[in-house]
Amino acid sequence: MTPGVYIKEENAFPGSAVAVATAVPVFIGYTERAVRFGKSLLRKPTKITSFAEYVEMFGGAFKAKFTIADADPALPQETFLLNNKESILKVKDNNSLYFYNSIRLFYANGGAECYILSVGTYGGSADGLEVKMSDFIGDDKTPNVFSEILEKEQEPTLVVLPDIVALGEAAYDLYKQVLMHCAKVQSRFGIFDVAYQAPGKTIDDVVSGFRNGIGNAFLNYGSVYYPWLKTSVIQPTELDFENFDDTVDLSTVLPEPLAQDVIKKYKELKPEEQDAVAKKNYHQSLKAASITYVHLLDEIRSQLNELPPSSAMAGIYTLVDTSRGVWKAPANVSLSMVNAPAVNVSAQQQQSLNVDVMAGLSVNVIRPFPGVGTLVWGARTLDGNSQDWRYINVRRTLIMIEQSLKLATRAYVFEPNTSATWITISSMFNNFLYNLWTQGALVGASPDQAYSVSIGLGATMTPNDILDGIMRVTVKLAISRPAEFIVLTFQQQQQQS
Numbered sequence: 001m002t003p004g005v006y007i008k009e010e011n012a013f014p015g016s017a018v019a020v021a022t023a024v025p026v027f028i029g030y031t032e033r034a035v036r037f038g039k040s041l042l043r044k045p046t047k048i049t050s051f052a053e054y055v056e057m058f059g060g061a062f063k064a065k066f067t068i069a070d071a072d073p074a075l076p077q078e079t080f081l082l083n084n085k086e087s088i089l090k091v092k093d094n095n096s097l098y099f100y101n102s103i104r105l106f107y108a109n110g111g112a113e114c115y116i117l118s119v120g121t122y123g124g125s126a127d128g129l130e131v132k133m134s135d136f137i138g139d140d141k142t143p144n145v146f147s148e149i150l151e152k153e154q155e156p157t158l159v160v161l162p163d164i165v166a167l168g169e170a171a172y173d174l175y176k177q178v179l180m181h182c183a184k185v186q187s188r189f190g191i192f193d194v195a196y197q198a199p200g201k202t203i204d205d206v207v208s209g210f211r212n213g214i215g216n217a218f219l220n221y222g223s224v225y226y227p228w229l230k231t232s233v234i235q236p237t238e239l240d241f242e243n244f245d246d247t248v249d250l251s252t253v254l255p256e257p258l259a260q261d262v263i264k265k266y267k268e269l270k271p272e273e274q275d276a277v278a279k280k281n282y283h284q285s286l287k288a289a290s291i292t293y294v295h296l297l298d299e300i301r302s303q304l305n306e307l308p309p310s311s312a313m314a315g316i317y318t319l320v321d322t323s324r325g326v327w328k329a330p331a332n333v334s335l336s337m338v339n340a341p342a343v344n345v346s347a348q349q350q351q352s353l354n355v356d357v358m359a360g361l362s363v364n365v366i367r368p369f370p371g372v373g374t375l376v377w378g379a380r381t382l383d384g385n386s387q388d389w390r391y392i393n394v395r396r397t398l399i400m401i402e403q404s405l406k407l408a409t410r411a412y413v414f415e416p417n418t419s420a421t422w423i424t425i426s427s428m429f430n431n432f433l434y435n436l437w438t439q440g441a442l443v444g445a446s447p448d449q450a451y452s453v454s455i456g457l458g459a460t461m462t463p464n465d466i467l468d469g470i471m472r473v474t475v476k477l478a479i480s481r482p483a484e485f486i487v488l489t490f491q492q493q494q495q496q497s
Contacts, residue, residue, distance in 0.1 A: 014424050017408035017432035022326040022400045023318035025106070025191075026115040026156035027311070028136065028145055029099035029163035030129055032059025034118040043143065045115045045153050051107045054116060061238065062097040062122050062129075065245040066090065066300055068253060076200030080299050082292065083255055089299050092245055094128035101233050101304070102162035102311035108233070108337040109312045110319025115156050117145060131166045136174055146181040157399070159190045160314050162307075168195045172213030175222070179214075179382075182221035187403050189396055190222035191317075193308035194363070197227060197342065203349060211361045219382035220389030225309040225364045226353065227343040229335065229374075234305050239297045240283040250286075250293070259290035306342055309366055316376060317396075326400050327441035329379035329393040329482035331364075338374045341366050354378055360385030379482055394479050397441055401477065405429060409473075417471050422455045425473060429453045433477070443478050452476045 026045060034041040036057045048054050071079040071086040079086040106114065119135040122128070138144035150156065159178050164171040171193075178190040194210045197203075203226075210224065241250065251263045262285045269278060286293045312335055320330045345353070345365050353363040364378025383389045408428060415421045433451040436442050444450030453475055454460050460472040 014427045014431075015408065015411055017404050017428055019432075019436075020157075020400060020403045020407065021113075021155065022157055022396060023314075023321040024113050024115065024156050025111075025158035025160050025314040025318075026117055026150065026153070027099065027103060027106075027314075028117045028119060028159070028161050029102075030062075030097055030120045030122055030131070030135075031099060031116070031118040032062070032123040033121050034058055041116075042118055042121070043145070043149060045117045045149065045156070047113060047115050047155070049113050051103065054103055058116055058118060059100075059121075059123060061100040061234075062095075063242060064095045064097070064300075064304060065092045065128065066095075066243055066248075066303075067092060067245045068248055068296075078199050080295070082253070082296075089296070089303065091303065092128060094130045096166040097122065097129060097131070098162040098166070098307055101231075101307055102160075104233050105229075105231060105307060105337060106160075106311040106315040109315030109335060110322070111315040112318050112322070114314075115153070117149065119145060131163055133164075133167065133170070133174060136161070136164065137177060146177055150181065151185060154187070157188055157396075158314055158317060159188055160310050162193075162311050165193045165195060165308050169209045169213055171195065172210060175213075176215050176217070179218040179222050183218035187399055188221070189392075189399065191310045191313050192222055192224040193228070193310045194224060194226050196306075196308075203227075203343065203345065203353070207353060207363055210363070211356065211359065214361065214382065216359060219361070220386060220395050222382050223313075223362075223364060223380065223392050224382060225313055225366060225376075225378070227309075227341050227345065227366065228306050229309050229312060229366065230302075230339045230342055231305045231307050232337050232339055233307065234301055236297065236301060239301055239304075240279070241286060241293075242279070243297070243300050253296075254286075254290045254292050256290045256292065259286060259293065262286055262289050312338065313376070325439060325441060327393050327397045327436075327439075327480045329391060331376045331379035331482070333376050334373040335366065335376065340368050340374060344368060350377070354380065354384070356384060362390075379484065391481055391484075394481060397479050398477070401433075401436070401475075404432065405475070408432070412471075417466050417469065419456070421471070425471075426453050426455050429473070429475060433475075441480055443480050450478050 041057060046057065066089050069088055069090060071077055071088045077088050079088055120129065134142055136145050138148065143149060159182065161174065164174050175190065175192050182188040182190055194206050197206045207226065251260060266282045316333050317330050320328050320333060345367055350365045353365055356362055361382055362380035362384030364380060366374060367377045368374050379392050381389055381392055381395055389395050409425060412421060412425060430453055433442065434447055437447055437450040442450035453473065455473045460474050465472060
């Protein structure tokens with residue numbers, strides 16, 4: 001109403017869609033503690049960006065206890081020679097926790113941002129910690145970590161449960177819950193382990209147990225890896241005499257006379273004198289006095305370094321997503337801090353694991369290759385017979401596209417359901433998908449062959465849809481698939497001259 005010059009700015013460009021993060025795993029299990037700034041982090045998903053942050057908030061490793069016994073010749077066992085007797089080292093009940101070392105393996109293989117969801121703490125527990133299903137699926141006093149906690153978090157895209165495999169085949173019931181959760185939120189993917197393969201068990205024993213226990217629902221939202229890995233995560237300096245159970249009397253186990261003197265002098269100390277310094281000196285003295293003691297710790301280290309592969313694979317997913325993109329299959333990649341798979345699977349043995357003709361429950365195998373190292377040699381979801389969802393990268397790429405476009409479209413909720421809005425949304429979708437096509441996520445000689453976006457009255461909507469306030473958009477995609485089988489054909493030809 002006042003005479004003068006006025007400025008009016010108008011937007012020149014349409015809204016844009018931004019690709020969501022694809023490799024943000026949430027690790028669910030037991031930690032030493034769960035505290036930040038004096039406040040409890042128990043059952044609170046907490047984002048970390050480094051292993052140092054994990055140690056700061058969630059503490060250190062679990063101190064597993066072992067017992068020593070004479071080997072039974074009638075049983076298939078991994079034995080070692082102790083005082084000219086075949087003996088076995090056995091971890092105590094409720095002493096199999098893998099969480100801390102799994103986080104180390106995750107970061108060793110390319111891990112970055114992740115969420116930690118602690119369902120219990122083992123700090124100060126002298127007798128270990130029982131892995132209970134109720135800590136995960138809830139009971140009268142405990143919430144269900146999926147329906148009551150994780151559903152409220154939007155960012156995690158992978159679900160990893162390193163500790164639950166300590167329950168053996170009973171863990172597969174929880175895997176069903178993970179698949180159901182991932183299908184419900186439509187933005188996550190589960191990475192699973194098979195149960196530990198004890199001595200005397202065959203590949204078929206552990207794999208058939210998994211296939212019988214996992215069910216047949218929502219299989220395209222998860223993958224499983226076999227076998228366990230012999231790693232080098234745990235170093236010799238992390239073990240000492242406290243890894244032996246109280247029932248193990250080292251004075252009767254170690255034959256060296258000098259070691260007997262060291263043990264006698266330590267036992268003569270008063271309880272208040274057995275502090276951290278005295279324990280460290282005792283451990284160093286035993287190492288110097290007894291080669292048997294050193295060998296026992298090596299046996300313990302060998303057992304503790306055998307870890308389930310899911311956390312390493314979460315790191316591989318992150319590494320591949322960062323370096324190549326989520327559309328690259330997370331396979332034919334070497335594993336770091338892994339000496340060898342616990343079981344050497346041959347190409348012939350892998351046939352029935354990779355392709356399950358009955359139910360399609362594909363098991364991805366990790367295999368050693370001479371001169372190359374230990375490689376991930378499988379890229380299938382559990383829905384291995386599906387033409388739509390056979391490959392991990394196809395499932396995860398579509399999750400990324402779906403969630404990216406969903407978040408971008410949220411700005412247009414309650415906008416007029418008219419051609420102006422349709423053109424804006426179609427342009428936004430096309431720009432986003434064109435960029436993916438140029439990066440190699442979508443295949444086709446031209447953008448028209450790689451994707452199509454349909455929206456509009458008579459194309460995707462009826463007049464009744466518009467009256468009901470419904471806007472429908474149809475997107476068709478040609479997603480890049482891996483060349484899983486490369487066939488080379490050779491034929492001799494007649495001499496030409």
